[in-house]
Amino acid sequence: MGVSIRATGEPRVVVVDGVRTPFAKSGGPLARVSAAELGRHAVSELLARTEIDPATVDEVVLGNCGTPADAANLGRIVSLAAGVPRAVPGFTVHRNCASGIEAVAQAYYKIASGMASAIVAGGTESMSEYPLLWSRGLTDAFVEFQRAKSLPGKARALFRVRPRDFPPRVAIAEGLTDPTCGLNMGETAERLAKEFRITRQAQDEFALLSHERAVAATDAGRLAAEIAPYYVPPRYQETLEHDFGPRRQQTLEALAKLKPFFDRRHGTVTVGNSCPVTDGACALLVMDESRARAEGYRPLGRIRSFAFAGCDPARMGLGPAYATPLALDRAGVRLSDVELLELNEAFAAQVIACEIAFASPSFARDELGRADPIGGIDRSRMNVNGGAIALGHPVGVSGARLVLTLLKEMQRRQAGLGLATLCVGGGQGAAMLLEAVA
């Protein structure tokens, strides 16, 4: 697998620019805004800011996890709503938490293979929009009622309903539970905390760091550089300029007071040291480098390599430790060459577990079959503008958001090489290496 994916003469793929909506905790200010509308805002602002002629976009690819019932193919729906001409096709990708980065990967495949030269890639997610579902029993009864031709038939259908049929199924809870191992995402984080012996204190400290960094980045305008303010319909009385998540007043004491959420008695994972469910969207303009330059763009950076890898669904939080070495090998570099790192913060426990696994020779030997560990992560270079614990994690979006935040920070620091990596529900990891363009 250690093959560099870039042979000489192959087209180079760059990210020209990107923009996202502010992120807001579910049930917050974006609760009534659909995933399609969030995506429309991100894509139309991307088109406006890059001033690209939308007719020359070859494809719109968006990540999304909780497909709304009325918007089956969000990539297409958002594309049309954002004013991309109808001749430009669009589709939606789903790789759970890595859907946003999968969209960028799709753009890469198409451009590298010469099938496209400009692609809008990103993600959109309204976790507020996830519905309540009727139980099987209630659904069957409803269908029978509809089909029954006679009054007695209809009555029979109604009598089939049992009290236990009434409580609805909660789509978001079911979506965040792994059907293979039966654990929900928080429980997989608990498992890592126990296995890697990560204390509550360590998790809370990490969560606090995330908030502090996010607040600082917001105040310094670093996050504003990637956010298109959103005028919240239908009354437009609120303008959302910043993420609705980072807590200015967050303290260790406050974090310590929270009850463990997933394992009430022996657990350490709380809502305070986990990422919140979130609404938001992000869009990137991915282009063939020679076209981008011909059109006068100064790209944010170039896609150097990427990789997806599978792992144990019950320990999905370790995904970055499986995907990162593949991406590094494909680029022919080492972790020590990486100057800046975005590692998605699904749970503080999971991030810390990754830090341990990255540095661990035994993990490298037993799990990756490698002689040397991946390398130690320097926290001062990781998630420097805060992460999902503070900003939020709209699942279909975060991959694209990490690429955007990373590239903007690389540009500020004039960093040469950066890594964006995520753990993926269902037991996968995703990693993408990005490099500065000259």
Next chain:
Amino acid sequence: MERVIPEAFRVVDGPGDIAVLVFDQPEARVNLLTESVLDELVRVLKKLAQDEGVSGLLVVSGKPGQFIAGADVAAIRDVREAGDGQAKAAFGQAVFERLASFPRPTAAAIDGPCMGGGLELALACRYRFASDAPATRLALPEVRLGILPAFGGTTRLPRLVGLVPALDLLLTGKSLDARRARRTGLVDDVLPREDFRERAERAFLERLRPGARPSRVRAGSPSWMRALVDGNPAGRAIVLSQARRRVLADTGGHYPAPLRILDVLERSVGRPVSEGFALEAEAAGDLIVHPVTRNLIALFLLSERAKKDPPTPAAAEVRRASVLGAGVMGGGIAALFAASGIPVRMKDVRHEAVAGGLAHARGLFERDRKRGRLTERDVARRMALLSGTLDYDGLRRADLVVEAVVENLDVKRQVLREVAARVSPRAVLATNTSSLRLEDLAEGLPSPERLVGLHFFNPVHRMPLVEVVVAEATSPSARDTTVALARRLGKTPVVVRSSPGFLVNRVLMPYLEEALRLFQAGVPMEELDRALVEFGMPMGPIALVDEVGLDVAMKVAHVLGDAFPSAEGRPDILGPLVGAGRLGKKSRRGFYRYTKEGREPDPAVYSLVTMPSRSAVQSGPEVWVERLLLAMINEAARCLEERVVASAQQVDLAMILGTGFPPFRGGLLRYADMLGMAKITDRLEALAQTEGPRFTPCGLLRQMRENKGRFRDEMAW
């Protein structure tokens, strides 16, 4: 038949022995019911009636998407005698009566506009089928021209759909789409537009089948209403008297046609159709020579011409637009773009302002949704075309930028300069100034040829006029692009030369100023306003100042005062009122006080009556009205003299569409023609003696008096 002249009708065989009568006027874009067409129709119907092999007759149009546009309005204009009009109506009735009494069943297949006489023809058929194409619209718009449907339509419509829906159509002239027409009972079925003629043939055949059930869907009036109204003289009387009251309230009794329609219905509903026809024809004769009708017809022809004239050969397509300034004006303009399907980006300096613009636009769309004109999806689609920003992101993509920031020369100049540096080199810069000269705004612009004025009137979504302002430097392509765009936005553009106040505000200002002078002389505001409303203005001049805003009016007055200084000075009443926070309706206090119940004169304002004049007060409404109108006429003539506008007709169109000058008067200068140049100059000279030299008739008026000229004869200046 062998004939040399091309014919408007041909008959083709349809399935099941039906004859399909194809109306296809040669060398014309639309089918019009001219006299020769009607002559030919009589001949064709006569012949077909004798053909025993014909099982039914289906009338269709040979022009795809165009059924029948109605009668020839220019021909109506040329009728000079009431008797002639009456005879023409009677002839049309006789022609359609042949269709109504055709020995076999008849039907009309309507695809495209079906207007006036076209609908009357369809009404004479037994069945009507309409296509579901959006272009299919049915209407009897005669009332808008000051006449009535007199080819049997006024009589037949209430018999078909019931009196209440018929009144709605006859008195407003509004059009129905196919779906509504079916619900009203006006058409029997709506068929898909694809293969429409074949489908209509089949639908007709089905109804010809022996034993076919007469599937009349009569949704128009429910049966209880028919029993209560249509079949009941007392019910009819109540409905008609209510309608009369509403017409009088809406029109001030200035328009004879709707009242005459009510007369005809009053005397014909429930009587044999022949009596209705006679009444229709008589009414048509009387109305057609009525001066109001002549004015309305002239105005109609004028506005039709304005849709194409001036032509725009150098126009570029506007695919995207930007609006600078998201206030009420900017938001309204942006909404207009979105409603026309043009993506538009609003820029302002504060997020609240941008959000306010979006909220304003959405409010306009939501209002239309609540009235059933838009669906929720339409609103969402329009809102998706709007975006907002604080910086100039995305500006380069705009083909046209509308500057709608505060009316201040320095601010506008600076904004235009900033924009010019950031737009695409092809983009048109349109400034929505209401009075500033383009030459002043263009100062420091790298390419002044791209600057053009696009003056919308408030409220943007309601006012049908825009002034397209051109300077010497303005390029033909900038002008044409803007004129074409204004039409696309559904507005009527009038091209005016860059000069202070342009046309409408400049002509209106002397009128308002004379009103203020009369007020200062002690004329009660409500009496003055009432006098002008009775003349036909939509509101009186003092109420209009309140509506526009005293501050805005003052600003425009200053601009004009600087441009056209006068030794007499200007009324100095607005300054103190604005200083006291009386900005008009928007601050709930101007000349009037505004409460939930409405407005009432504010006695406090009368302390500003500084030059009481018993003679002015006692001279009475007629003299007040004359004084205000003469001031306007004199100013309009000066505009023509200075070539601010190309023709007297354009002045008339602009004043009607821009200020609500009463349409039934035909326009300001048409009204002047009616007064006559001699009277106008005499009165102006007299006023110049008593009131001041500002009334001195301008050179053009004096010259026209010498030449016994009329404005309407001067097509172009």
